[in-house]
Amino acid sequence: xxxxxxxLRATRRDKHGREWPLAAIAEDFGAPGASLGxxxxxxxxxxxxxxxxxxxxxxxxAGFLLADGKSAVERALALTPEGRDDLExxxxxxxxxxxxxxxxxxxxxxxxxxxxxxxxxFEHLRRTRVRxxxxxxxxxxxxxxxxxxxxxxxxxxxxxGLPNLAAAAGIxxxxxxxGGFLLADDxxxxxxxxxxxxxxxxxxxxxxxxPMLAVLRAHDVRSIVTRAGRLSPQGWxxxxxxxxxxxxxxGQLGRPAGGATGGHPPAADPAAPHPAAEGPTAQDPAAEGxxx
Numbered sequence: 511x512x513x514x515x516x517x518l519r520a521t522r523r524d525k526h527g528r529e530w531p532l533a534a535i536a537e538d539f540g541a542p543g544a545s546l547g548x549x550x551x552x553x554x555x556x557x558x559x560x561x562x563x564x565x566x567x568x569x570x571x572a573g574f575l576l577a578d579g580k581s582a583v584e585r586a587l588a589l590t591p592e593g594r595d596d597l598e599x600x601x602x603x604x605x606x607x608x609x610x611x612x613x614x615x616x617x618x619x620x621x622x623x624x625x626x627x628x629x630x631x632f633e634h635l636r637r638t639r640v641r642x643x644x645x646x647x648x649x650x651x652x653x654x655x656x657x658x659x660x661x662x663x664x665x666x667x668x669x670x671g672l673p674n675l676a677a678a679a680g681i682x683x684x685x686x687x688x689g690g691f692l693l694a695d696d697x698x699x700x701x702x703x704x705x706x707x708x709x710x711x712x713x714x715x716x717x718x719x720x721p722m723l724a725v726l727r728a729h730d731v732r733s734i735v736t737r738a739g740r741l742s743p744q745g746w747x748x749x750x751x752x753x754x755x756x757x758x759x760x761g762q763l764g765r766p767a768g769g770a771t772g773g774h775p776p777a778a779d780p781a782a783p784h785p786a787a788e789g790p791t792a793q794d795p796a797a798e799g800x801x802x
Contacts (some may be wrong), residue, residue, distance in 0.1 A: 511575050512552035512677070517552075518568045530567075539563025558672040562693050571688020572698055575677050614700050621695070628678075628692045629669040635685045647684075739765055754768025 519529045532550060533543030541560055548554030549564075555563065565574050597608035622630070636646040648662030649667060658677060665671040673681065682691050688702065 514575050515546075515549050515564065518564070518570065518574075522568050524546060535564060535567050536560070538567045545575060555675040557626060557783070558675050558678050558693070561675050565693070570643075570689055572694035573688055576675065576682070576689040583608070611700055625672055626669065626674055627695075629666060631692050632666055632681065635681070635687065639685045652681060652684050653677070655684045705723075 522530075524530055524534075527610045531543065532546045534544050537542045537562065539562075542562070545560060545786055546556060546564070549556045549560075555561075561575050562572065569575075583708070597611050636652075638645055648660065649663040652664050656676065656679070658680065663673065663681075664678060666677075668671050672678075678692050679689070682689060685691075690702070694702065
């Protein structure tokens with residue numbers, strides 16, 4: 511988290527090209543600059559509200575500071591989604607009520623105070639991701655997963671406060687949701703869920719397609735064939751020989767004896783004289799004997 515915060519300051523500078531001072535960042539969410547000192551120095555974690563404020567200040571997604579490396583990379587690579595409009599399923603994925611999802615899709619996302627949003631998302635996780643016996647996970651079991659006491663989550667469950675950043679990250683890991691689940695606003699949470707659905711649908715389609723088509727698509731064979739179409743017949747032969755040679759090097763093709771041309775005997779040059787058609791040479795013993 512310390513490194514990501516430094517990265518934000520280094521890459522998102524003010525209009526003069528200078529790093530934003532801690533005081534200016536913290537002032538944006540009504541806190542003193544000193545409150546960000548431990549985060550900047552790498553000696554501590556900010557409060558959850560301060561982390562949300564830092565992310566809003568720099569205009570990054572809600573899970574930027576909290577997400578693990580895999581989630582961060584997947585989000586960076588994700589394209590604009592076109593997921594299905596299944597309100598109940600999207601509600602399960604995001605922790606947003608179906609009514610709020612509809613408002614978000616219509617361009618009027620509701621806004622909740624951060625404390626209320628985090629409490630609602632936490633209760634949603636406990637209600638929809640239950641134990642094998644159908645009962646909600648206890649606060650003690652959740653907190654134990656990140657070496658804390660169940661009492662540390664009591665105020666969150668009662669809507670009386672926000673968890674610290676380490677506890678928020680632990681909750682999200684425990685329930686297997688992405689790093690920004692508790693912090694993301696409704697529009698962002700919905701967009702993330704739709705992106706995940708789009709990737710799942712694409713993977714399902716890829717698994718059902720013809721294996722040969724999958725290989726062709728994965729290796730951009732269409733582009734290769736398009737360029738190879740301009741080759742002469744001799745060029746095609748050279749390309750085939752080279753492919754055989756590469757396959758043999760990688761153990762994918764048993765190299766037949768016959769030299770470095772992939773087992774294909776070299777074509778005879780029609781311009782070269784046939785040995786039988788030549789007369790005896792000066793070094794031929796029979797020729798020498800005939801002159802005597």
